[in-house]
Amino acid sequence: MKSSKFFIECAECSVRKDSKLSSLCHADVEKFSDSKSCAEYKKGQVLFHEGTRPLGVFCLNHGKVKVFKTGFDGKDQIIKISRAGDLLGYKAMISEDTYSVTAEALEDTKVCFVPKGDFLSILDGSPHFNNILLREACKELGVMTESLTSLAQKSVRERLAVTLLMLNDTYGLDIQDETPVEINLTREDLANIVGTATETIIRLLHDFKEEKLIESKGRKIKILEPKKLIKIGQLY
Amino acid sequence: MKSSKFFIECAECSVRKDSKLSSLCHADVEKFSDSKSCAEYKKGQVLFHEGTRPLGVFCLNHGKVKVFKTGFDGKDQIIKISRAGDLLGYKAMISEDTYSVTAEALEDTKVCFVPKGDFLSILDGSPHFNNILLREACKELGVMTESLTSLAQKSVRERLAVTLLMLNDTYGLDIQDETPVEINLTREDLANIVGTATETIIRLLHDFKEEKLIESKGRKIKILEPKKLIKIGQLY
DNA sequence: CGTAGGATTGAGGCTCTTCAAACGCGGTGG
DNA sequence: CCACCGCGTTTGAAGAGCCTCAATCCTACG
Numbered sequence: 001m002k003s004s005k006f007f008i009e010c011a012e013c014s015v016r017k018d019s020k021l022s023s024l025c026h027a028d029v030e031k032f033s034d035s036k037s038c039a040e041y042k043k044g045q046v047l048f049h050e051g052t053r054p055l056g057v058f059c060l061n062h063g064k065v066k067v068f069k070t071g072f073d074g075k076d077q078i079i080k081i082s083r084a085g086d087l088l089g090y091k092a093m094i095s096e097d098t099y100s101v102t103a104e105a106l107e108d109t110k111v112c113f114v115p116k117g118d119f120l121s122i123l124d125g126s127p128h129f130n131n132i133l134l135r136e137a138c139k140e141l142g143v144m145t146e147s148l149t150s151l152a153q154k155s156v157r158e159r160l161a162v163t164l165l166m167l168n169d170t171y172g173l174d175i176q177d178e179t180p181v182e183i184n185l186t187r188e189d190l191a192n193i194v195g196t197a198t199e200t201i202i203r204l205l206h207d208f209k210e211e212k213l214i215e216s217k218g219r220k221i222k223i224l225e226p227k228k229l230i231k232i233g234q235l236y
Numbered sequence: 237m238k239s240s241k242f243f244i245e246c247a248e249c250s251v252r253k254d255s256k257l258s259s260l261c262h263a264d265v266e267k268f269s270d271s272k273s274c275a276e277y278k279k280g281q282v283l284f285h286e287g288t289r290p291l292g293v294f295c296l297n298h299g300k301v302k303v304f305k306t307g308f309d310g311k312d313q314i315i316k317i318s319r320a321g322d323l324l325g326y327k328a329m330i331s332e333d334t335y336s337v338t339a340e341a342l343e344d345t346k347v348c349f350v351p352k353g354d355f356l357s358i359l360d361g362s363p364h365f366n367n368i369l370l371r372e373a374c375k376e377l378g379v380m381t382e383s384l385t386s387l388a389q390k391s392v393r394e395r396l397a398v399t400l401l402m403l404n405d406t407y408g409l410d411i412q413d414e415t416p417v418e419i420n421l422t423r424e425d426l427a428n429i430v431g432t433a434t435e436t437i438i439r440l441l442h443d444f445k446e447e448k449l450i451e452s453k454g455r456k457i458k459i460l461e462p463k464k465l466i467k468i469g470q471l472y
Numbered sequence: 473c474g475t476a477g478g479a480t481t482g483a484g485g486c487t488c489t490t491c492a493a494a495c496g497c498g499g500t501g502g
Numbered sequence: 503c504c505a506c507c508g509c510g511t512t513t514g515a516a517g518a519g520c521c522t523c524a525a526t527c528c529t530a531c532g
Binding site: 069071072073075077079090091094095097100101123127130131133134135137138139140141142144145146147148149151152153154195234 | 327336337366369373376377378384385387389390431470
Binding site: 186187188198199202203206218 | 509510511512513
């Protein structure tokens with residue numbers, strides 16, 4: 001399932017400078033480094049599962065993870081795609097609640113894991129870390145507010161445009177680049193971000209392709225006309 | 237616009253015991269009390285407006301406030317209904333960002349206001365308060381995750397059932413009570429919570445009435461069959 | 473008593489979902 | 503090497519669910 005073939009000191013982690021933890025003081029970084037373990041998850045493996053009790057907090061070192069909630073009828077709604085530097089699972093930890101979502105690796109992934117006790121004790125001893133998390137949570141709240149409004153008011157076509165632009169960002173797809181980075185998402189995953197049926201996504205991608213807004217071969221999607229997509233997505 | 241005809245010491249505030257601030261230490265409560273001012277907002281008045289810079293944080297002492305985001309086409313999406321004890325506007329304050337939402341009084345409302353500088357200095361000096369806010373933010377994140385999934389997956393009929401039950405809670409409507417508390421929401425507001433058109437809400441309320449799930453006269457809605465609504469809303 | 477804002481009703485149409493069937497394509501075993 | 507899977511993708515057709523627009527009805531309130 002997971003192996004510990006690698007270990008990275010937080011102090012030397014190349015990802016940390018982009019992460020929420022970049023401004024942690026030296027002492028706190030040390031504490032994290034001392035108490036954490038590292039693991040690899042293969043594509044498709046689950047970091048944690050909705051409804052279970054959190055045993056600790058994850059920090060994503062490499063790879064992408066989809067975070068989703070399973071609805072009543074078994075359909076998944078993807079809440080966000082996490083990438084290197086992101087902290088995962090702190091919400092349930094702090095709320096003293098079970099996970100409200102499942103986290104699953106979209107690619108082979110490297111993750112650091114800080115056990116519950118250590119995490120809470122670091123949190124307890126560091127007002128600064130507390131504040132970092134607070135800011136992070138507030139930022140996420142802002143994103144969620146945006147998503148909620150988008151979901152409620154925009155058409156599927158509009159939402160797909162927004163989603164493609166967002167993924168372009170997340171996956172670091174460079175528009176100038178000849179060879180776009182592969183977005184490891186099935187049509188179903190795309191549908192579960194946008195909040196629609198798989199078939200609808202397929203038809204709309206087809207339309208976008210015909211309108212020369214995107215190029216696509218299999219799962220590789222390349223954005224040709226970001227400005228037109230922005231317009232379609234009614235982003236201001 | 238707003239008058240300061242009343243002033244309540246936080247220490248003596250009857251609402252505080254239900255609020256996020258109930259576990260604040262005595263010293264912090266004092267600081268809040270010292271730096272805050274109180275005001276009344278009439279129904280329809282705006283506490284703060286989307287896009288503007290936060291000048292401070294609000295604590296709701298009495299009344300209900302709708303918090304909404306205005307979409308591209310001018311349609312509002314109501315994110316939440318706040319009630320006595322709720323803290324308002326802290327997110328933008330902490331993110332050092334403009335308000336992403338507008339807050340408008342649904343009824344005549346009493347509010348305490350803590351200016352930005354004081355709020356931040358109290359926050360800075362109190363790890364415990366920091367932690368309270370963090371928990372609050374995480375709780376809100378959980379609610380938003382739920383709403384997002386609901387919006388993406390449930391039908392309008394299902395969402396309306398959920399919304400009615402939620403409002404029943406928020407407004408403290410007692411089911412046994414002969415005379416239900418008036419829910420001060422127009423059909424349009426209801427539509428803006430559920431994420432649909434006003435006409436659709438009207439038709440569905442009509443259906444619910446025919447099915448004897450609710451009673452309603454004007455804006456007064458009384459839930460007769462909460463269990464059936466739970467079933468319709470597919471809540472587990 | 474008149475007016476304005478909200479509530480209601482009806483008709484028509486568009487978006488999106490659902491279901492069913494067929495198609496590709498990478499992998500596996502004969 | 504080829505046939506056969508299995509999974510994801512694609513396509514088509516039919517219809518349900520919602521939205522929009524326009525007209526009308528209430529009703530609280532000045």
